Amino acid sequence: MAVRVGINGMGRIGRNFWRVALSRPQLDVVAVNDVAPGESVAYLMKYDSVRGRLPQSIDVRSGTITVDGAPIAAYQQAEAGAVPWGEHGVDVVLEATGRYYDRASAARHLAAGARRVLVSTATVDADMTVLMGINEERLDPARHTVVSPACCTSSAVTPILAVLRQLGTLVEGTLTTVHAYDATKSNLTDSPHWNPRMGRAAATNLVPARLKAGTLSAIATAVPELDGRLDGLHVRVPAIIGCVADLVIRMETPPPAQVINQALAAAAAGHFKGVLGYTEEPIVSSDIIGAAESSVVDGQFTTVVGDCVKIIAWYDNEWGFAHRLADVAGMLG
Numbered sequence: 001m002a003v004r005v006g007i008n009g010m011g012r013i014g015r016n017f018w019r020v021a022l023s024r025p026q027l028d029v030v031a032v033n034d035v036a037p038g039e040s041v042a043y044l045m046k047y048d049s050v051r052g053r054l055p056q057s058i059d060v061r062s063g064t065i066t067v068d069g070a071p072i073a074a075y076q077q078a079e080a081g082a083v084p085w086g087e088h089g090v091d092v093v094l095e096a097t098g099r100y101y102d103r104a105s106a107a108r109h110l111a112a113g114a115r116r117v118l119v120s121t122a123t124v125d126a127d128m129t130v131l132m133g134i135n136e137e138r139l140d141p142a143r144h145t146v147v148s149p150a151c152c153t154s155s156a157v158t159p160i161l162a163v164l165r166q167l168g169t170l171v172e173g174t175l176t177t178v179h180a181y182d183a184t185k186s187n188l189t190d191s192p193h194w195n196p197r198m199g200r201a202a203a204t205n206l207v208p209a210r211l212k213a214g215t216l217s218a219i220a221t222a223v224p225e226l227d228g229r230l231d232g233l234h235v236r237v238p239a240i241i242g243c244v245a246d247l248v249i250r251m252e253t254p255p256p257a258q259v260i261n262q263a264l265a266a267a268a269a270g271h272f273k274g275v276l277g278y279t280e281e282p283i284v285s286s287d288i289i290g291a292a293e294s295s296v297v298d299g300q301f302t303t304v305v306g307d308c309v310k311i312i313a314w315y316d317n318e319w320g321f322a323h324r325l326a327d328v329a330g331m332l333g
Helices: 012-022 038-046 152-165 213-222 257-269 319-332
Strands: 003-008 027-033 058-061 064-067 070-075 092-095 116-119 146-148 170-180 207-210 230-237 243-251 276-279 295-298 303-305 308-315
Touching: 003 012, 003 319, 012 027, 012 038, 012 319, 027 319, 038 058, 038 064, 092 319, 116 319, 152 170, 152 213, 152 243, 152 257, 152 276, 152 295, 152 308, 152 319, 213 230, 257 276, 257 295, 257 303, 257 308
Parallel strands: 003 027, 003 092, 027 070, 092 116, 116 146, 170 230, 276 295
Antiparallel strands: 058 064, 064 070, 170 243, 207 230, 243 308, 295 308, 303 308
C-alpha cells in the first residue's frame, strides 16, 4: 500500500518533492496546502523555469487539483494544523513552508490528524535527524513522529565526511558553499532584511552568510567528532540552481588524494549509491541540474596539502534534497 502524503507549503521544495513523488509508486500525494490558490499551485507545477513542463496532465477545479486523473485535495490555509489531514488518511505531512521547523510547531500537523511529520529543513529538536546511508536504520516510526532529513547542504557533505573518517582521524574543518539564490533567503532587489547582506539584490551580487546552526548540528549527528569543530559560510550567487560545496578538513594523517578519490568513488558505486556521486569530468553548475544524488564529488579538485584535505562536490540543491525527502517519507510511512 502506498504511503499517503500531504504537503504543507508549495514552494520550490514542496513542488520538487511532489514531482519526485509522481515517479515513486510507493508515495501517493493526496492533499496539499499553500497560502496561494490552487490555480497558482497547479500552474507552477505545470510550468517550471528549472525543471521544465510537467509531463503529466494537471488541472484544478472546486478545491481539487487533478494530476493524470488522480484527485488531490487543495487547501489554502495560512497556519500549521488548519488542514484536516486525518480526513484524508495522511500518513506523512511534508512541512515545507520554512516557518514551522521546530518540533512544537511542526507537531501541529499531528494534532490535525497526520501520523508523522517530515520537516524539510535542518532542525535541532526533531525526534530524529535521518541521514540516508548513515543512520536511517535507527529510524523508528513508532517513536519518531517529527523527523528531519537535515538540509541540502548537510545532506551533501555528510556522506563525504563518512568516507573520510574511515580513512583517518578527523580533527576540524571549514565548509564554504557556493549556493544558488532562492526566494526564501534572498532578495531580488535591495530591500530591508534582518541580515543586511541577505537584503542585497541576489541576482547581481555574491552574498555571504554564516552557515545555520541547524546545518552544523545535522552534520555533527553523522560526524560527532566535528561537533563544534566545523564552521563556515554559504555564498549566494546569481544562479537559479546548482551549488558547489568546498569542504576543507584537517586530518591527523591524511592519505594521498588518489587514495581519497578511490574511496569516494567506491562509496558512490557501493554503500552510498544514489546518495553520493563521483565524477572526474570537467563539469560546471548547469551540468548538475537534475542530479538525484545529494552531492557529486568532483575528483579533479581533491587536494591534500600538509594535514588538510580539500574536496569539492556539486549538488542540485532542490532535486537531490527532494529525493532524500522522498526516501525518508517512504520509510516513515
